[in-house]
Amino acid sequence: MCSYYSYNSHPGATRARIDKRFDYLSEPSILSELLDYTDDRISIITLYIPHIHCSSCLWLLEQLNKFNPAIHYSRVDFLKKQLIVRFDNRQYTLQQLVELLYDIGYEPLISLQDVIKKQNTAEKGNLVQRIAVAGFCFGNVMLLSFPEYFGLSVYEQTFKHFFGYINILFSLPVVFYSGQGYFISAWNNLKAGVLNIDFPLALGIAVLFVRTVIENLTHTGAGFADTLCGLVFFLLVGKFVQQKTYHHISFERDYRSFFPVAVQVLDNGIEKPLPLAKLVMGQRIVIRHNEIIPADAILLKGQALIDFSFVTGESVPVNRTLGEIIYAGGRQTGEAIELEVVKPVSQSYLTQLWNNEAFTRKQDNRMKTFNETVSKYFTVVLLIIAVASLLAWLPFNYRTGIDAFTAVLIVACPCALALSTPFTMAAALGIFDRNRFYLKNTAVVEQLARVNTIVMDKTGTITNGASKRIVLGCELTDLQQQIIYTACRNSIHPLSRMISRYFGEMPALDVTEYREIAGKGIDATIAGHKVLIGSGGLIFGYFMDTTKMTRVHLMIDGVYLGYFGFDQEYREGMENIGLLATDYDLYLLSGDQDHERNELVRFFHDDAKMYFGRTPQQKLDIVKDLQRGGHKVLMMGDGLNDSGALKQSDLGIAVTDNVNNFSPGSDAILDGQSFNKLPAFLRFSKDAVKIIHLSFLISLTYNLVGLSYAVTGRLSPLVAAILMPLSTVTIISFTTLATHFAAKKRKLI
Amino acid sequence: MNIIYFLIGCSVLMALLFLGAFFWAQRSGQNDDLYTPSMRILLEDELKDDKK
Secondary structure, eight states: OTTGGGSOSSOSOOOOOOOOTTGGGGOHHHHHHHOSEEOSSEEEEEEEOTTOOSHHHHHHHTTHHHHOTTEEEEEEETTTTEEEEEEETTTOOHHHHHHHHHHTTOOOBOOSSOHHHHTOOHHHHHHHHHHHHHHHHHHHHHHHHHHHHHOOOGGGHHHHHHHHHHHHHHHHHIIIIISHHHHHHHHHHHHTTOOOTHHHHHHHHHHHHHHHHHHHHTTSOOOSHHHHHHHHHHHHHHHHHHOOOOSSOOSOOOGGGTSOSEEEEEETTEEEEEEGGGOOTTOEEEEOTTOBOOSOEEEEESOEEEEOHHHHSOOSOEEEOTTOEEOTTOEEOSSOEEEEEOSOGGGSTTGGGGGSGGGTSOSGGGSOOHHHHHHHHHHHHHHHHHHHHHHHHTTTOHHHHHHHHHHHHHHTOOHHHHHHHHHHHHHHHHHHHHTTEEESSTHHHHHHHHOOEEEEOIIIIIEEEEEEEEEEOSOOOHHHHHHHHHHHHTOOOHHHHHHHHHHOSOOOOOEEEEEEETTTEEEEEETTEEEEEEOHHHHTSSOOOOSOSEEEEEEETTEEEEEEEEEEEEOTTHHHHHHGGGTSEEEEEOSSOSTTHHHHHHHHOOGGGEEOSOOHHHHHHHHHHHHHTTOOEEEEEOSGGGHHHHHHSSEEEEEESOTTSOOOSOSEEEEGGGGGGHHHHHHHHHHHHHHHHHHHHHHHHHHHHHHHHHTTTOOOHHHHHHHHHHHHHHHHHHHHHHHHHHHHHTTOO | OTHHHHHHHHHHHHHHHHHHHHHHHHHTTTTTOSSHHHHHTTSOOOOOGGGO
């Protein structure tokens, strides 16, 4: 099989392409935005291809130059699901490339907001280099410090000075390159009037360095070069651990990463591609099968069957009639339709949500982390102790006073404190990750522990988007079944399609008369029988849906037979969620009508806490109101219509059945399969915060031990050199083990 | 014992070389994608037909 393409570069028949879906890739203005690099000979582009999933994909995509020699080079980044292609732009165009990829089954996802591409941060690489430098210096300084600790004989004193000078040399890059970030951050925070943990750290680093230099130059001591290098090294490692990145997941998506780049516009009967940004009211657009409607528009021509799953999570396509307004975000299935744009893209029903201030507000300062709160007091107390010991010694001996002052700053440098949060959170993130719960960053764990209100969307979040249960509320003979099947088979209404799927394959009967009444049902004559299938309004002349369950009634030859009931299937573990109501305020926030109110009340307990029929904007406002009432809101949603509420809430979780698919911008992404673990996740996040508190106590104990040495002014470099790594190792092992244990207790591993 | 000056000089030089090599690897993007090469190595090279 592997040599399939080695016999001929284009075996098999190429799938004929009739649509013009990639025509927009020949527009120069669009091209310039998509290409990474271009000159008069070659172009380079990075394409995001969601279908990459196995080594065969890798093999095929890296052989692209066999299809066309104008492609010089193609390289796959498997985890990011990216393909980098360099091609000769005189012989080959991007459109041809994308069409080639489409033909071999790897359609790239091209969107306006290519977030995955932007996610390649240079920052992490920079941090790795800083760690490398610090580690390199740390190792060398340790070696050179050993002779001092083991004692040097009198005639070896020249070595001591030599080692001291080299240590100073090694400390220079550690302080001014690796540790630079701490000084900058401490300074910026001071200017902003905030005392964060970086201030005592920067102070500690500075004091260590100055004392090392002075002691070595004046030959009064060996200095603390090893403690200094170790401190910076461990701190940076802690920072590194904290920066977990998911290559294939994006938390920053909005409608732009989901909408097309361009749309086909009808201009005097001629179709041409137009970039989405230039789309104005009144223009006529053509939407083909599987294309997304980019702006609110009126249906002018064709049979519209719109799949709103991205918007609402509802997977059953909706039928729309001519002249109706179709909201942006729906995906057309079936034939091509023509629409007239009634609102610009950014002002549409759905997209106007992004104009809300919730999206422009800065994200970081939503909740103060434990670390931030504590380090403020820590810094103040530390400075008081340092100054007090200086003042206490000053009347007797100013040298001891200065020694004590600097020693306090060195020993109390909150290295262990600074490490406890990153290591606990990184371990917790790993646990969540294994359970298919992906968190944007480590701060989210603390937010998760602090919420007291849970707001849930209905469709797609607590219901399983894919399946609606269908129940037949009566007995039918074979003939009756066949008649109903035949009637429903001819209709494209979602409910009819579900009914015909329910019966499976059956021989169809003769249809002599067929009429579909929009919004009501089917009126047909099949094999001589008069059939009525539809709502209560059609059959009885009035609605009698008392159970609030969607029903399709059946009547053949004037005899009422019964009905089909349609029932939502809830996600597994919904009962567990209901139990959360004792500890959390549980709210339901749905865009749908309240058909299922009675069923849902058993989970949510309180009728007043269930909101139905809310627009995306209203969802956002309800969350805002709750927050004003002092609630810390956890919002769970799945579609674009929840985006506003997700963003406004203190913690937004997007629920999705496939993490590579589209999910709205959020703080965390939860795989639908792990939905039943939500209570365990909440409890585990509380455990993680408790672990941080405990490790803070441990590091405080070490600080107190060190301080008892420091205030006397007799801190030997050896004590500092032992205390610092020892406390670090204790904290790292404690947090890792404790997190592991907590996860086991909550049955997450 | 003066040989120690020379030895330390040598060891620091060696370590610097390694650090430099790491920097070079990092800058040239060798550590950007740590997963795909492990798959790529399993793929067979194309069989050449011109052996006959």
